[in-house]
Amino acid sequence: MQKVIWSAALLSVCAMSLAFAQAETPVIDQRQANQEKRIDQGIASGQLNQREANRLNNQQEHLNKMEDKVKSDGVVTKKERARISRAQDRSSRHIARQKHDRQQQ
Numbered sequence: 001m002q003k004v005i006w007s008a009a010l011l012s013v014c015a016m017s018l019a020f021a022q023a024e025t026p027v028i029d030q031r032q033a034n035q036e037k038r039i040d041q042g043i044a045s046g047q048l049n050q051r052e053a054n055r056l057n058n059q060q061e062h063l064n065k066m067e068d069k070v071k072s073d074g075v076v077t078k079k080e081r082a083r084i085s086r087a088q089d090r091s092s093r094h095i096a097r098q099k100h101d102r103q104q105q
Contacts, residue, residue, distance in 0.1 A: 023071045023074050023075060023076055025067060025071070025076055025081070025084075028067055028081070028084055028085075028088070029067075031088055032060065032063060032064065032067075032088070035060060035088065035091060035092060035095060036057075036060055038095050038099070039053060039056050039057060039060070039095060042095070042098070042099045047098075047099040047100070048098055048099060049103065052098045052103075055094075055098075056091070056094060056095055056098060059091045059094060060091065062087075063084065063087055063088060063091060066083075066084055066087060067084060070083075070084065
């Protein structure tokens with residue numbers, strides 16, 4: 001009887017670890033870090049004023065919330081990854097536009 005209980009417990013732990021393994025998103029996390037770094041560099045170099053930086057940081061926060069929401073069930077599907085990737089593409093374009101506009105501090 002104890003073997004059955006231990007086997008069931010071990011099986012459930014393994015199943016949960018597989019679900020969490022699929023929820024990892026290293027590519028999304030790295031890209032997010034790179035975009036936040038680009039914003040920080042834009043502030044330091046004067047390419048971004050405070051208003052632009054706040055708007056871009058709010059977009060990054062929205063992306064973080066999107067990622068947290070899709071990870072909440074333990075699995076990030078291809079469709080969810082694609083949606084986040086498209087949002088990151090838009091955010092990246094916004095960062096580039098704001099950093100390279102002719103606006104001065």
